[in-house]
Amino acid sequence: MSGGDAGRDRFEDLAAAYALGALGDEERRGFEAYLAEHPQLQAEVEELGEAARLLALAPQEYEPPPDLRRNLLDRVGGEAGTAFADHRQRSRLGALIGPAGLGMAAAALAVLVGLVVWNLSLQDSNEELRADVRELQGEALRADAEEIRTYELRGSGAASGAHGQVMTTGEGPAVLVAQDLPPAPEGQVYEAWVLHDGVPQPAGLFEPTGESAAATIEAPLEGADTVAVTLEPDEGSPMPTSDVLLTAPLA
Amino acid sequence: MALVEGGDSGTFAGLYDRHGRAAYSLAYRMAGERQAAEDLVHDAFLDVWRAAGSYKAERGSVRTWVLSIVHNRGIDKLRSAASRRRVQDRVEATASISQPSETFSEAWRNSQRSQVRKALEDLPAEQLQVLELAYFSGYTHTEIADLLGLPLGTVKGRMRLGLKKIRAYFDARGMVVPG
Numbered sequence: 001m002s003g004g005d006a007g008r009d010r011f012e013d014l015a016a017a018y019a020l021g022a023l024g025d026e027e028r029r030g031f032e033a034y035l036a037e038h039p040q041l042q043a044e045v046e047e048l049g050e051a052a053r054l055l056a057l058a059p060q061e062y063e064p065p066p067d068l069r070r071n072l073l074d075r076v077g078g079e080a081g082t083a084f085a086d087h088r089q090r091s092r093l094g095a096l097i098g099p100a101g102l103g104m105a106a107a108a109l110a111v112l113v114g115l116v117v118w119n120l121s122l123q124d125s126n127e128e129l130r131a132d133v134r135e136l137q138g139e140a141l142r143a144d145a146e147e148i149r150t151y152e153l154r155g156s157g158a159a160s161g162a163h164g165q166v167m168t169t170g171e172g173p174a175v176l177v178a179q180d181l182p183p184a185p186e187g188q189v190y191e192a193w194v195l196h197d198g199v200p201q202p203a204g205l206f207e208p209t210g211e212s213a214a215a216t217i218e219a220p221l222e223g224a225d226t227v228a229v230t231l232e233p234d235e236g237s238p239m240p241t242s243d244v245l246l247t248a249p250l251a
Numbered sequence: 252m253a254l255v256e257g258g259d260s261g262t263f264a265g266l267y268d269r270h271g272r273a274a275y276s277l278a279y280r281m282a283g284e285r286q287a288a289e290d291l292v293h294d295a296f297l298d299v300w301r302a303a304g305s306y307k308a309e310r311g312s313v314r315t316w317v318l319s320i321v322h323n324r325g326i327d328k329l330r331s332a333a334s335r336r337r338v339q340d341r342v343e344a345t346a347s348i349s350q351p352s353e354t355f356s357e358a359w360r361n362s363q364r365s366q367v368r369k370a371l372e373d374l375p376a377e378q379l380q381v382l383e384l385a386y387f388s389g390y391t392h393t394e395i396a397d398l399l400g401l402p403l404g405t406v407k408g409r410m411r412l413g414l415k416k417i418r419a420y421f422d423a424r425g426m427v428v429p430g
Contacts, residue, residue: 051415249314
């Protein structure tokens with residue numbers, strides 16, 4: 001590809017095809033060389049690439065045959081040179097930190113939930129007390145930083161300014177902490193969902209105190225791909241009935 | 252992923268259980284038949300096992316990375332000489348995705364997968380067709396132009412507009428593009 005305006009025009013011309021993997025080898029190499037010389041264009045390519053990669057989620061779903069899993073794990077087990085230990089017998093986190101560590105991490109998370117809830121209950125108390133609580137929360141997190149896995153929650157739609165985290169040790173309930181969440185309208189409550197391949201499982205109701213919220217996730221995260229939050233009628237709902245307001249991909 | 256990189260086959264099993272279904276569905280869509288899809292997923296997950304160290308969290312989710320490996324392997328396969336028997340009838344078959352199935356209609360419209368499908372439903376059929384021929388069938392833009400009897404510039408334009416509209420669908424609803 002040439003430089004200057006002609007190069008830029010050519011870039012515009014080929015960027016989408018590049019993002020889709022639809023350039024021939026020679027064109028692709030030329031495009032990548034031009035991109036290397038003009039790194040400011042990388043963001044535009046990445047935006048198109050993100051859209052292209054979404055297509056991978058579009059196909060109708062099929063369950064892979066059990067033989068495929070078995071053959072693959074036999075092969076991998078052989079390459080690892082070890083007897084294969086199925087994750088269903090021992091969680092990934094368990095394999096990493098062992099049963100004793102899991103107990104400690106779970107306990108720390110339980111303490112953290114208490115601290116967060118306590119902190120929220122102190123919204124109207126003095127700032128000094130709340131600062132103490134925040135410090136304790138930080139200590140709990142630091143002490144178990146390796147044992148607690150966190151996933152970022154991002155807001156969307158009416159809660160686009162909201163953010164937070166889902167935290168889990170892999171054992172016991174996970175915890176959701178969110179900030180800048182709008183108050184639930186009269187007659188409604190926030191409901192958490194754990195999604196397995198897009199199928200939602202109810203995971204508990206909660207209401208923010210001020211603009212923050214803390215809640216335990218009342219459904220296992222094992223094998224799930226997303227935690228989401230919607231607004232539902234006061235008594236909750238067996239299926240989501242409104243737009244997603246918070247999402248945390250677990251992958 | 253650090254555990255997979257370190258040779259933890261138990262963690263690898265968890266990775267497969269979490270992403271195997273999506274990987275197989277993509278492979279089946281690309282390969283068009285069961286055995287080829289199995290081979291594709293098998294080889295792609297071996298790549299994942301052997302190259303776990305190359306995963307960069309800042310570049311997207313593990314799922315996106317795994318599906319990219321499946322997709323790249325699928326494209327290589329489709330473009331190999333043996334696979335050049337692809338025929339015109341696949342062009343017509345690719346349009347079917349734009350029709351919402353009953354199952355889809357009942358699915359939760361806010362799940363990531365259903366949102367992606369909804370975004371694709373909103374695309375004009377001619378743009379969707381071009382995207383599908385490129386992404387799932389592995390045709391280059393030049394080949395698509397030949398196949399559909401269109402000027403190359405038209406194909407490029409449809410690709411660009413199609414991707415921009417998918418992106419705009421998520422942006423307009425304040426939704427995060429699944430990474």
